[in-house]
Amino acid sequence: MSLPITAAQDVLREKFAKNRVTILVGETGSGKSTQVPKFIRSLDPEHERIAITQPRRVAAINLARRVADEMKVSVGKEVGYTVRFSNMSGASTGIKFLTDGMLLRELLVKPKLSQYTTIVLDEAHERTLLTDLLMGFLKALLRQRTDLRLVIMSATIDAERFSAFYDDAEVLYVQGRMYNVERFYLPAPVEDVVDAAVRTVVQIAMGEKTGDILVFLAGQEEIDKATDMLTEVAQSWPKEAPELAVLPLYAALPQNQQMAVFERPKGNRRKVVLATNIAETSLTIPGVRYVVDSGLHKVKVWWHDLGLDSLLVVPISQSSAAQRMGRAGREAPGKCYRLYTEQDYRNLKTQNEPEVLRCDVASPLLVLKCAGVDNVFKWDWFERPQKKAMVASLTQLYALGALDNAGAITPLGRKMALLPLAPHLAAVLLKAQAAGVEDAVLDIVSCLSIENLLMNPHPDKRDDVNEKRQPFVQASAGMGDLLVLRELLVFFRGLGSRDEKRDWCRDLYINFRAMSNVEDIKRQLQGYLKTKARADNDHRITAAEAEQVIKCFLAGFVCNTALMLPDRSYKTVVGSQTINIHPSSSMFGKRTEAIIYTEYIFTTKAYARMVSPIQLDWLQEIAPHFLNRREA
Numbered sequence: 219m220s221l222p223i224t225a226a227q228d229v230l231r232e233k234f235a236k237n238r239v240t241i242l243v244g245e246t247g248s249g250k251s252t253q254v255p256k257f258i259r260s261l262d263p264e265h266e267r268i269a270i271t272q273p274r275r276v277a278a279i280n281l282a283r284r285v286a287d288e289m290k291v292s293v294g295k296e297v298g299y300t301v302r303f304s305n306m307s308g309a310s311t312g313i314k315f316l317t318d319g320m321l322l323r324e325l326l327v328k329p330k331l332s333q334y335t336t337i338v339l340d341e342a343h344e345r346t347l348l349t350d351l352l353m354g355f356l357k358a359l360l361r362q363r364t365d366l367r368l369v370i371m372s373a374t375i376d377a378e379r380f381s382a383f384y385d386d387a388e389v390l391y392v393q394g395r396m397y398n399v400e401r402f403y404l405p406a407p408v409e410d411v412v413d414a415a416v417r418t419v420v421q422i423a424m425g426e427k428t429g430d431i432l433v434f435l436a437g438q439e440e441i442d443k444a445t446d447m448l449t450e451v452a453q454s455w456p457k458e459a460p461e462l463a464v465l466p467l468y469a470a471l472p473q474n475q476q477m478a479v480f481e482r483p484k485g486n487r488r489k490v491v492l493a494t495n496i497a498e499t500s501l502t503i504p505g506v507r508y509v510v511d512s513g514l515h516k517v518k519v520w521w522h523d524l525g526l527d528s529l530l531v532v533p534i535s536q537s538s539a540a541q542r543m544g545r546a547g548r549e550a551p552g553k554c555y556r557l558y559t560e561q562d563y564r565n566l567k568t569q570n571e572p573e574v575l576r577c578d579v580a581s582p583l584l585v586l587k588c589a590g591v592d593n594v595f596k597w598d599w600f601e602r603p604q605k606k607a608m609v610a611s612l613t614q615l616y617a618l619g620a621l622d623n624a625g626a627i628t629p630l631g632r633k634m635a636l637l638p639l640a641p642h643l644a645a646v647l648l649k650a651q652a653a654g655v656e657d658a659v660l661d662i663v664s665c666l667s668i669e670n671l672l673m674n675p676h677p678d679k680r681d682d683v684n685e686k687r688q689p690f691v692q693a694s695a696g697m698g699d700l701l702v703l704r705e706l707l708v709f710f711r712g713l714g715s716r717d718e719k720r721d722w723c724r725d726l727y728i729n730f731r732a733m734s735n736v737e738d739i740k741r742q743l744q745g746y747l748k749t750k751a752r753a754d755n756d757h758r759i760t761a762a763e764a765e766q767v768i769k770c771f772l773a774g775f776v777c778n779t780a781l782m783l784p785d786r787s788y789k790t791v792v793g794s795q796t797i798n799i800h801p802s803s804s805m806f807g808k809r810t811e812a813i814i815y816t817e818y819i820f821t822t823k824a825y826a827r828m829v830s831p832i833q834l835d836w837l838q839e840i841a842p843h844f845l846n847r848r849e850a
């Protein structure tokens with residue numbers, strides 16, 4: 219109750235009552251996300267229906283729980299949330315936290331959003347693609363609905379720009395409450411940042427009597443590695459020091475495991491949370507006094523020329539570094555260990571680049587088309603994507619059959635827009651439903667939705683691992699990596715105990731934790747497709763079915779195909795770039811007239827991963843409109 223924002227509540231209420239649009243700027247920890255919805259609701263508790271968006275689902279769920287706690291109600295009644303695959307709200311919900319993606323989806327179904335009186339866009343400074351898109355939609359909606367109230371909440375940047383976009387809306391500032399956080403830099407750069415992070419955690423755990431530790435690493439792979447290292451260290455842990463409870467936190471983790479980081483661990487253990495930038499803003503993880511910052515994060519980078527995106531590990535910005543540090547001072551003074559030098563820090567970009575400028579915009583463009591925006595170039599973007607990016611994405615949507623010759627959305631496109639998947643994966647699933655190979659394709663799509671399911675063995679172990687995976691390659695009848703993936707999944711399902719599954723995964727360099735999540739994702743996707751779970755989980759696929767499966771993928775990934783040239787190299791159908799089959803692929807060293815791939819990575823050269831063989835006439839069969847147009 220001693221939050222900085224509490225002192226300002228009367229003024230805020232008055233402003234919210236008067237203004238149609240308000241920009242509220244406040245430092246992290248001032249109480250924006252948890253208190254503002256309550257202030258607005260108190261204006262008219264009977265009638266106010268408030269939606270508060272969050273860029274991440276874990277934040278939406280956690281905030282709903284916190285606010286429900288503060289109001290002494292249970293989640294799902296007065297206070298609720300809606301995130302992908304989970305709805306905890308109802309007719310009586312006056313305060314609803316939801317991801318920006320869910321609000322967009324609601325907008326497609328109910329364009330006036332008449333179920334809400336107030337929309338709050340939180341964390342607007344993060345500039346995610348979806349928040350940016352919502353800003354444009356809401357600007358138009360404000361003209362249609364004079365009774366709608368909009369509040370944009372942001373950390374201390376970009377306020378003037380938000381205000382200008384909404385006809386000079388009023389900007390209010392609240393003072394932050396941040397405890398002092400002492401920061402430390404490395405004297406010299408380190409080679410292995412995961413190793414450095416683990417050593418820093420051990421140092422803190424030995425040197426400081428109390429307080430939990432939050433470590434920021436680039437991605438799941440780094441987090442898994444650090445988890446293993448810390449588990450090993452724990453074996454020889456001195457008796458005097460409190461034991462460690464090591465908890466990973468990344469987007470692909472199932473919800474119940476994500477929520478574990480907010481609980482007190484059992485026994486007298488000390489929490490070590492290993493997180494991606496998912497924990498960078500919005501979240502308060504109780505108990506955290508120490509932050510260890512690797513200075514890295516993963517971003518999706520879109521390669522226009524190839525029509526593909528890939529994840530790259532890159533340095534964070536200064537504003538991310540500040541947010542990460544802030545996590546140590548939410549409840550008491552803290553310390554932040556930056557695993558880079560002070561000079562490196564000064565060289566960081568000040569802000570992250572808005573997502574809309576570096577990502578594939580196919581998905582937002584499909585949403586715009588679905589919402590009836592004909593000319594996406596003329597739309598009132600908060601930040602306009604590059605023209606080149608928009609043209610590439612429109613071409614992609616056309617190739618997927620989501621748009622017709624005139625650029626209008628097709629019935630298939632509408633279905634795709636409503637599935638919570640990237641357009642190309644949605645296209646694959648819808649095709650599979652029609653072709654009668656839905657179950658196998660659902661298996662594979664679920665596997666593809668998880669990062670790093672198959673691990674890359676160390677080069678001197680590669681032959682050994684390849685040999686162990688060989689029976690599954692055989693079982694897939696030479697139809698490539700997508701079907702090998704399914705064979706592995708089917709075998710994994712058939713194994714008995716957890717230990718047996720774990721050992722088998724270790725042997726084959728499969729990520730056990732990731733593999734254990736596949737079933738959950740599949741169930742959720744089935745819910746969206748509204749298909750009943752069928753008991754053909756271990757159905758052995760026939761050669762004809764395997765061909766059907768690949769054709770379904772072709773419907774979604776027609777841009778990701780390459781043809782073999784006489785010199786046996788492959789050139790992409792789109793863009794005519796040279797591409798190599800990755801050594802980890804079951805298709806490595808094999809010859810086929812054409813390939814399809816679902817992953818692209820660039821190291822020293824361009825590699826295709828998740829490769830399957832295709833025949834040239836399949837291309838003609840699946841996407842004639844696309845090929846003919848390209849020839850013309």
Ligand code: ADP
Nearest residue numbers: 245246247248249250251252253284502504548
């Ligand atoms: P803001 O959105 O301005 O960053 P929040 O409203 O999320 O701030 O949180 C304000 C303060 O409330 C935090 O600094 C913390 O002290 C407390 N708080 C919020 N959520 C929790 C939680 N789940 N557990 C414990 N304390 C919390």
Ligand code: MG
Nearest residue numbers: 250251340500
């Ligand atoms: Mg917040």
